[in-house]
Amino acid sequence: MLCCICCFDYCSRKFVSCSSLCALSVGLRSGKLGEQCEAVVRFPRLFQKYPFPILINSAFLKLADVFRVGNNFLRLCVLKVTQQSEKHLEKILNVDEFVKRIFSVIHSNDPVARAITLRMLGSLASIxxxxxxxxHSIRQSLDSHDNVEVEAAVFAAANFSAQSKDFAVGICNKISEMIQGLATPVDLKLKLIPILQHMHHDAILASSARQLLQQLVTSYPSTKMVIVSLHTFTLLAASSLVDTPKQIQLLLQYLKNDPRKAVKRLAIQDLKLLANKTPHTWSRENIQVCRTLSVNILCRKIML
Known part of the structure; x- marks a missing residue:
């Protein structure tokens, strides 16, 4: 009897979910932009309420069609829905068909459309x-003359580097050249540097990224550059584990010797991160130095 009730409840939920999807589909086919947008932004709630793979697969295929034929505002709405529904992406059954519809927009003559597509691909990197x-499209777009497209390519490159060893190995030299290039604006360099935290897939790749970061910290002493490079350094060390002791020493040096409060604050935060993640890599000397520096900082605050 209980089994029959459960089966009935499940079938009822599936029926209601299909009805809800049909109602949203009507909105997607509307000739009014407002109604289409309203339908798109209601999908995350549908996924949360009815997390059935068949429904999610069908819904994402419908969203991919909207992305393919809609305007940039609708594409942006689909992108936001995809990012909000990240935990449901693995339930997409027809991944090839879904990606095919999305990817068709990458050949658009509109750089904004290409940029949104790159961000969409980056958001799908896990699947x-x-x-x-x-x-290939990400590498190609990194050379674009349109800033919006380049920034989108940087976002996608970071996401794919985190997921794919092959992509990380293939893009590492390109990222290094852009960071070191004189023609690359400083703001773009600051966005490119964090990609290096994902170069932890093997020892050679991690070593190459670490050398570049060491060079950046030395060559570009500005506060923003030091903070971004040091933090990327720390995240890379925490993932690769091999160079964690060296990173602890480097952070302690900056905490001790750099007069800038922002840099000291970053060093303390990163030391805490490494202490939580890799406590076994701390030597007694590291702990003693950290304790001494903490006492000194506290004394200065009291004196002030």
Missing amino acids: IPERKNAH
């Missing part, structure tokens, strides 16, 4: 980590 056409 398409080894998609070679996506890898």
Whole structure:
């Protein structure tokens, strides 16, 4: 009897979910932009309420069609829905068909449309980590003359580097060249540097990224550059584990010797991160130095 009730409840939920999807589909087909947008932004709630793979697969295919034929505002809405529904992406059954509809927009003459597509691909990196056409498009867009497209390519590159060793290995030299290039604006360099935290897939790749970060910290002493480079350094060390003791020493040096409060604050935060994540890599000397510096900082605050 209980089994029959459960089965009935499940079937009822599936029926209601399908009815809800049909209602949203009507909104997607509306000739009014406002109604289409309203339908798109209601999908995350549908996924949360009815997390059935068949429904989610069908819904994402409908959203991919909207992305393919809609305007940039609708594409942006679909992008936001995809990012909000990240935990449901693995339930998409027809991944190839879904990505095919999304990817068709990458060939648009509109750089904004391409930028939104790159961000969409980056948001899908967890389910398409080894998609070679996506890898190629990201590399190509990093050379674009449109700033919006380049920034979108940087976002996608970071996401794919975190998921794919092949992509990380292939893009590392490109990122290094851009960071060191004289023609690259400082603001763009600051956005490129964090990608290096994902170069932890093997020892050679991690070593190459660490050398570049060491060079950046030395060559660009501005506060923003030091903070971004040091933090990326720390995240790379925490993931690769091999260079964690060296990173602890480097952070302690900055905490001790750098007069800038922002840099000291960053050093303390990163030391705390490494202490929580890799406590076994701390030597007694590191702990003693950290304790001494903490006492000194506290004394200065009291004196002030």
